[in-house]
Structures are given as C-alpha cells and as structure tokens.
Amino acid sequence: MPGEKAAVDPMPLWRYVRPLRRFAFLRSTFYLAIVFKRWAFDGRWLKPETFEVGYTAGPDCWGYESGPGHERLVRAAALLDGVLNGGRPRRALEIGCAEGAFTQMLAQRCDTVVAVDFAPSALARAAARRDWNGQVRFQRLDLMREPLAGSFDLIALMDVLDYFPSGRMKAACEKVLACLPSGGFLLLTAVKQADIFDTAWWSKWIIRGGRRIKRHFKEHPLLTMVAEAELDTHVLAIFQKI
Numbered sequence: 001m002p003g004e005k006a007a008v009d010p011m012p013l014w015r016y017v018r019p020l021r022r023f024a025f026l027r028s029t030f031y032l033a034i035v036f037k038r039w040a041f042d043g044r045w046l047k048p049e050t051f052e053v054g055y056t057a058g059p060d061c062w063g064y065e066s067g068p069g070h071e072r073l074v075r076a077a078a079l080l081d082g083v084l085n086g087g088r089p090r091r092a093l094e095i096g097c098a099e100g101a102f103t104q105m106l107a108q109r110c111d112t113v114v115a116v117d118f119a120p121s122a123l124a125r126a127a128a129r130r131d132w133n134g135q136v137r138f139q140r141l142d143l144m145r146e147p148l149a150g151s152f153d154l155i156a157l158m159d160v161l162d163y164f165p166s167g168r169m170k171a172a173c174e175k176v177l178a179c180l181p182s183g184g185f186l187l188l189t190a191v192k193q194a195d196i197f198d199t200a201w202w203s204k205w206i207i208r209g210g211r212r213i214k215r216h217f218k219e220h221p222l223l224t225m226v227a228e229a230e231l232d233t234h235v236l237a238i239f240q241k242i
Helices: 012-016 024-041 050-057 065-086 101-107 118-127 168-176 210-218
Strands: 092-093 110-116 136-140 156-159 185-191 222-229 234-242
Touching: 050 101, 050 118, 065 092, 065 101, 065 156, 065 185, 065 222, 065 234, 092 234, 101 156, 110 118, 118 136, 118 156, 168 210, 185 210
Parallel strands: 092 110, 092 156, 110 136, 156 185
Antiparallel strands: 185 234, 222 234
C-alpha cells in the first residue's frame, strides 16, 4: 500500500498555518477543519479505483524498490527479526501487499503468507514478481468494507490505516485482532503527520497521523508493544497480543 508521498495531504491551506501558531486553539481548530475537508472531498483515497490509476502509470509507484521506501521495508524487517529472535511464524497475513516488495521479505521469515490488497493490478504484479512456489497466496480484500477471516501468527499492516476515517480505522483494528491469536504479532507502520494531530484536544476522538494511530494500538487492552522505531516520515511498531 501507499507510502509517504500518497498519504500526506497536498493542502494549499498550509500557508495560513504559520500566523496561527501563537493561537493554540485557533491552530487546533484549523487542523481539525483540514481533517474534515479531507473526509468530505478526498473520498477518492478510500476507493480501489484511485490506486489502480497509480499502478497503471508504471511499476513501483510507491517507491518500495529503492531509496527511502525500500530502506523503510528493510528497517521493518529488521525490527521484526529482533522480536522473532530466530523464530519462524507458521502463518502470516500481509494487508496491503502492493507489488510484493515486503511480501518477499515475509516469505523469507514465515512458512506461509497470505498477501491481500484491494487493487487488482497490485495483486497481479505481486503474483508475477517471482515464482512463489506455493508459499504465498494472493487474494483481493478491502479491509475497510469486507470481513477478515482466518488465524495468523503474524499480521503486517503497513501504510494502510492512514487513509481510514477514525471509526473505520477502529473497526479495522478489531477485525485484525480477531484474526490474531494470543502470542501473535502485529507489525504496524504509518505516516507521521504534524505534531498537532497527536496533541490537539480532539485527537482522542479523531485519529490522524502515525503517532496517534500507534497510540491507539498501544492503548488497546489486548496488545502490548514489544518494539518500535521512528523514521523521518514513518512510525514503526510491533505489538503482541496478550
């Protein structure tokens, strides 16, 4: 799924933020308006058709094969290695597999992988990426709108929840946890946003930005955070289900 280029809002209103910095409440309200604007007018980011356009433009539309995007996947894999400590999950689920860059890393660490995405072009490219030798199964899934079934020792949820409105994000969280047995691991990555999304008076109810998404999972009674890292653009965390 998408990286930082797709998840950060291209808002021409940013130039009005600086004068508001000395007025905390006004600045907070301004950012709240930005959130509502995105939900009201940028609903295209919730639709598979929008992502299909990106894939038709050419391969590696999220920059996962080189540069910072690839380095982020490598860092996530290293964080996972530290938690697994030589262990090998029997079944893994990757939600938002895109073109299979991280799927390949998961296949090196897990016995079997179910890799899902809601964009058909992404799944086709991921399946054709290499000979998976039956170890990886690809299938279409819209996490926001469809049920999730099965039991997995490891679930990777990377750069996906940035697009979900708060209510749907919370519902997706519960779907994912229902498929994670006690002792299972959840790998989460999300795009960082301005600090105010984490500190504003409304951030408890309106979840926006990687740090706030991570906090929501950290505060969940069924999860404990066992590893975390912060990059320039993303937060990374691994949780274990109690």
